[in-house]
Amino acid sequence: xxxxxxxxxxxxxxxxxxxxxxADAVLGGAVEAGEIxxxxxxxxxxxxxxxxxxELGFSALEDLIVCDEYQAPVEGGKRFSVxxxxxxxxxxxxxxxxxxxxxxxxxxxxVPVYPSANWAEREAFDMFGIPFEGHPDLxxxxxxxxxxxxxxxxxxxxxxxxxxx
Amino acid sequence: MAFxxxxxxxxxxxxxxxxVLRLKLAVDNEVVLxxxxxxxxxxxxxxxxxxxxxxxxxxxxxxxxxxLASLSNNLAYCLAVEKLAGIEVPKRAQYIRxxxxxxxxxxxxxxxxxxMANDIGAMSVLLYGFEAREDILDVFEEYCGARLxxxxxxxxxxxxxxxxxxxxRIRTVLERIPKRLADIRALLxxxxxxxxxxxxxxxxxxxxxxxxxxxxxxxxxxxVAWDMRRDIPYSSYxxxxxxxxxxxxxxxxxxxxxxxEEICQSIRIVGQALDGLPDGDCAARVPRxxxxxxxxxxxxxxxxKGVLGFTIRSNGSDKPERVKMxxxxxxxxxxxxxxxxxxxxxxxxxxLGSLDIVLGEIDK
Numbered sequence: 086x087x088x089x090x091x092x093x094x095x096x097x098x099x100x101x102x103x104x105x106x107x108a109d110a111v112l113g114g115a116v117e118a119g120e121i122x123x124x125x126x127x128x129x130x131x132x133x134x135x136x137x138x139x140e141l142g143f144s145a146l147e148d149l150i151v152c153d154e155y156q157a158p159v160e161g162g163k164r165f166s167v168x169x170x171x172x173x174x175x176x177x178x179x180x181x182x183x184x185x186x187x188x189x190x191x192x193x194x195x196v197p198v199y200p201s202a203n204w205a206e207r208e209a210f211d212m213f214g215i216p217f218e219g220h221p222d223l224x225x226x227x228x229x230x231x232x233x234x235x236x237x238x239x240x241x242x243x244x245x246x247x248x249x250x
Numbered sequence: 251m252a253f254x255x256x257x258x259x260x261x262x263x264x265x266x267x268x269x270v271l272r273l274k275l276a277v278d279n280e281v282v283l284x285x286x287x288x289x290x291x292x293x294x295x296x297x298x299x300x301x302x303x304x305x306x307x308x309x310x311x312x313x314x315x316x317x318l319a320s321l322s323n324n325l326a327y328c329l330a331v332e333k334l335a336g337i338e339v340p341k342r343a344q345y346i347r348x349x350x351x352x353x354x355x356x357x358x359x360x361x362x363x364x365x366m367a368n369d370i371g372a373m374s375v376l377l378y379g380f381e382a383r384e385d386i387l388d389v390f391e392e393y394c395g396a397r398l399x400x401x402x403x404x405x406x407x408x409x410x411x412x413x414x415x416x417x418x419r420i421r422t423v424l425e426r427i428p429k430r431l432a433d434i435r436a437l438l439x440x441x442x443x444x445x446x447x448x449x450x451x452x453x454x455x456x457x458x459x460x461x462x463x464x465x466x467x468x469x470x471x472x473x474v475a476w477d478m479r480r481d482i483p484y485s486s487y488x489x490x491x492x493x494x495x496x497x498x499x500x501x502x503x504x505x506x507x508x509x510x511e512e513i514c515q516s517i518r519i520v521g522q523a524l525d526g527l528p529d530g531d532c533a534a535r536v537p538r539x540x541x542x543x544x545x546x547x548x549x550x551x552x553x554x555k556g557v558l559g560f561t562i563r564s565n566g567s568d569k570p571e572r573v574k575m576x577x578x579x580x581x582x583x584x585x586x587x588x589x590x591x592x593x594x595x596x597x598x599x600x601x602l603g604s605l606d607i608v609l610g611e612i613d614k
Contacts, residue, residue, distance in 0.1 A: 144460050148548075148576040150561045168561070170548065174474070177481040181548075201463030204584050212297075227290035227613065236298055243302050 096121050096178065099141050107133060121180040130184050131193040134169065138198050143171035143180055146199035151209045155239035163187040165215060169195065186215060194220040212237035255283065260598065262291050269609025273586075273598070280594050285587040292613035300573045305331050305540045306405060308573065313399035315575065316611040318361055321354040321390075322553035323611075324403035327573075329484055330560035331405050334547035335540060342530035343407035344486040348523045349420070350393075350402050351485075351551075352516040356427065357386040358554035359509045359516075362606045363434060366506065369603045370447050375437055382430040385423045392416060405540065407533025417524055424517050431513060438506070448503040452589040452601035455500060462585035465578050466556025468605055471508045472500030478552035485551075490522045502604040509606075539568050555579050555606055575614065579607040 096116045103123065104111050110129040115122050125133055137143040147170040154166055163185035171180040186192050194217040195202035206217040207226040214235040217223060225232065234241055261272040270291035276284040296315065300308045312327045313320035325347055332339060339347075364379025387397040393416060394402045394409045402409050412420075438444045454464070459472040469476060477494040479487040495511035497504030542564035550559035556578025565571040582605045589601050 145463050147463070147550075147557075148559060148561065148574070150572075150574045152563060152572045170561075174476050174481070199463070200461045201581060201584060204580065227293040229290075236295060241298075243298060 093119060093178075102140070103133070103136065106136060119178065121178075122183075123181070124183045127184045127186055127190070127192055130182075131195075131198070133182065134171075134195055134198045137171055137180060137182070141173075141180075143173045143178075145172055145174075146170070146195065146201050146205070147172045147179070149195075149202060149205035149209060151213045151215065151237070153213060153237065153239045163190070165213060167192060167209070167215065171199075191216040191218050193218055194223075196220055211235070214238070254278065258595070262288075269607075269612075271607075271609055271612075273602075275595070275598065277595050280596070282590045282593055282595055282598060285590045285598065287583055287586060289613055292609045294614065296614045297573055297575065300570060302569065304568045305335075305542070305570060306538070308570070309404060310399070310401045313401050314610055315577070315614070316358075316553065316555060316558075316579070316608045317398060318608055319354045319358040319554045320398065320400045321350050321402050322358075322551065322558060324401060325351050325485070326549065326551045326553065326558045327560050328403050328405050329551065330547050330549035330562045331540075331542075333549050334545055334562050334564055335405075335542045337406055337534055337536060339407055339485070339534055340531045341486065341528045342411075343532050343534070345523045345527050346408040346412055346532055347403055347485050348487065348490070349412065349520050350408065352520045352523070353386050353389060353420070354400075355516045355554045356513055356520075357383045358606075359513050360386075360427075362509060362554075363506070366600075366603045366606075367434075367438060367444070369599050370444060372437065372441070372444060375434055378430055378434050378437070382427055385426060389416070389420055389423055392419065404533065404536075406536035407531065409533075411532040412524075412527065417527075420520065420524065424520060427513065427517060431510065435510065445503065447597070447600055448506060448604075449501060450499070451502045451593060451597050452604060453499060453501045454585060454589050458588060459500065459585070462588065463581045464556070464585055465581065466552070466554070466606075467505055467508045467512065468582055468585075469556070470495065471497035471504040473498055478550055478557055482550065484549070487519075489526070490519050492519050502600055505604045505606075541566065541568050544571075550576065553578060555608065555611070556582055575611075577611045577614065579605075579609075580612045583607050583612060 100114050100116055100121055107129050110126040112124040150168040152166050154164060165186050167184050169182040194206060206220055209215050210223055211225040211228055212235055256277050258275040258277055262270040272288040274286040309324055312323040315323045360379045360383040364376035367375030390400050391397050454472055456472045456474050459469050473496050475494050475496055480494055492515045495508050497508050544564055544566050546563045548561045550557050558578050559576035561574040563571040590598050
């Protein structure tokens, strides 16, 4: 079995360290298939990312994923869940951090911690309309600057534009 | 001469961008101060479209992402769906997938070598690279009828089995590549013009490369050993013996050397996979309409461009709730400004080429 798929005790230790540090802001955590998976309150996102980078050694941001939970809002009616995927090498260890953000709410930018979050956050802003505070250059990345609406939201039509063709 | 900053536009129609990419450059005489890539000219809303299709219908659309390595896209997507649905892929199908994915890597790297040399001004290498690539595309044509948008990998396995004549043909193609590779190396390795345009150009340190999230050959050229095939193996890659070539200087020349060495390693892997091809089925039995209980899966592979990943979320229906692609070209292009700063304007083309980007994948 590849090393990446074995549950490792050091991951549980890392998870305990995180829970010890941020206590009630960690809403849930597990170690599955060689991966740390945690749900966090959005308020501690910035210090948590820094903790993962500086103290747990997760050196890079692999992906940033946004899901529109239009039908089943999470955590007190918040519309979007935002997932940060981190990895560390050597060692092939992954972490998954999930936070929830409501429509009109914002998240702290991850760019000061992980510079590669720059375009990923611009994409999330363009496609879902989530603002990231402290981002050096938050503009649309794919759609034109004067485009109206955020295409990957579930209430955006597959064809046409908001309010008809 | 007095300092005078000039803004320059490169693209969206420019032969060296291999697609429609616009670069907004700020230059002081010949020296690059800033580079800002402007994306979206090829944006087709793939991720939105996928939410309206069944899991199976998505597969041929992934061909249109990185259209120089369509099989790699098929593989990454199918592995993510299989992980989510808990589908077991037969061992033989896994080996066939490795053969196809490595042939695709050979085709992609050979095309890159040709394009890259052509961008720098060495026209003949393009012909050598493309001649070798043509053989591989012929194999794909014989395998499933298509050459570019191949759609050779399906959820649960591969389109069809590898029969004896096709295996013999693949072996002949593989035998011919080293000779052609030697021709290319004879033209470029010690070529003074090539070296002046590539050695020490577009450098990025290992630490910066990690910060910028670089993956694939550009990351390994900076000396970071990170290859999904070795570090988080999938599709039986753990069964094969191969090396992960590394560069030392993180410049354009090292990216060239890393890719050429990867070609040799891919030939080794295909040879081993064909030798050890196990008996069995070439695909698992998968229902025509696949319904997956609510869940989320993330799977990454080492595509020719870098680490390609898919996050798929299911909601119990036959269509995905959300598909997010982690596109290696998108992330690699982000570091272009860092690599270009302080270099000459004429080197932007070479640095951009050395990243091996495909706009179909960046713009989604």
